[in-house]
Amino acid sequence: MGIADTFKALGSPVRREILVLLRGGRLSAGEIGEHFSMTGATISHHLSQLKKADLVFEIKEKNFVYYELNATVFEEVMLWVAQFREGENDEGK
Amino acid sequence: MGIADTFKALGSPVRREILVLLRGGRLSAGEIGEHFSMTGATISHHLSQLKKADLVFEIKEKNFVYYELNATVFEEVMLWVAQFREGENDEGK
DNA sequence: AATTTATTTAGAAAAACATCTAAATAGAAG
DNA sequence: CTTCTATTTAGATGTTTTTCTAAATAAATT
Numbered sequence: 001m002g003i004a005d006t007f008k009a010l011g012s013p014v015r016r017e018i019l020v021l022l023r024g025g026r027l028s029a030g031e032i033g034e035h036f037s038m039t040g041a042t043i044s045h046h047l048s049q050l051k052k053a054d055l056v057f058e059i060k061e062k063n064f065v066y067y068e069l070n071a072t073v074f075e076e077v078m079l080w081v082a083q084f085r086e087g088e089n090d091e092g093k
Numbered sequence: 094m095g096i097a098d099t100f101k102a103l104g105s106p107v108r109r110e111i112l113v114l115l116r117g118g119r120l121s122a123g124e125i126g127e128h129f130s131m132t133g134a135t136i137s138h139h140l141s142q143l144k145k146a147d148l149v150f151e152i153k154e155k156n157f158v159y160y161e162l163n164a165t166v167f168e169e170v171m172l173w174v175a176q177f178r179e180g181e182n183d184e185g186k
Numbered sequence: 187a188a189t190t191t192a193t194t195t196a197g198a199a200a201a202a203c204a205t206c207t208a209a210a211t212a213g214a215a216g
Numbered sequence: 217c218t219t220c221t222a223t224t225t226a227g228a229t230g231t232t233t234t235t236c237t238a239a240a241t242a243a244a245t246t
Contacts, residue, residue: 198238207229209227211225213223215219
């Protein structure tokens with residue numbers, strides 16, 4: 001949790017690509033892994049960081065674990081970034 | 094350059110704090126360093142990563158080097174993040 | 187020209203991270 | 217209740233990152 005974990009999670013190209021995959025809807029850990037040439041263990045590790053950052057949540061179903069985007073945290077990131085846009089100042093923070 | 098460098102740069106709490114400091118206007122490397130308990134060499138290294146990511150630019154003046162926010166790249170980050178917001182889909186990308 | 191002030195570069199050490207293999211867990215199916 | 221499938225956890229290893237100290241550069245001042 002916290003913007004620090006969020007930005008740390010977003011710092012990895014692999015994790016950003018996982019998020020892009022999830023734009024198309026929920027995927028199981030295995031399905032996500034198919035898109036990368038890494039072991040399932042490594043993917044699992046990346047997923048746990050995305051989860052810790054609240055960028056995704058998981059739903060356990062049968063013996064699968066499905067991952068889904070958590071849209072709400074992206075709003076937080078947007079707000080953080082917005083403070084640096086041209087014409088922004090202290091007001092409204 | 095590129096979104097990868099940008100997110101990598103934003104992944105560090107120190108570098109994010111530097112950006113926040115620069116919201117108040119340009120600062121020299123030394124002035125930035127005063128806000129942290131790190132050597133000037135370390136700060137210089139962080140500044141060079143922010144520069145590489147185009148999040149800041151530098152202006153050399155006298156024997157000082159001033160750093161300033163580069164607002165344009167934050168727009169790029171906003172766009173990247175926006176694709177994950179609720180109600181976003183492929184259209185418009 | 188020598189010295190001081192501001193910053194960067196180089197190189198080294200320590201900490202954090204990514205990735206792997208192997209073992210553990212958990213549920214499904216035989 | 218054993219075996220198979222999906223995923224995670226643990227521990228090891230290599231790579232990247234952070235940070236430091238010391239040396240280098242560069243402009244300003246004496």
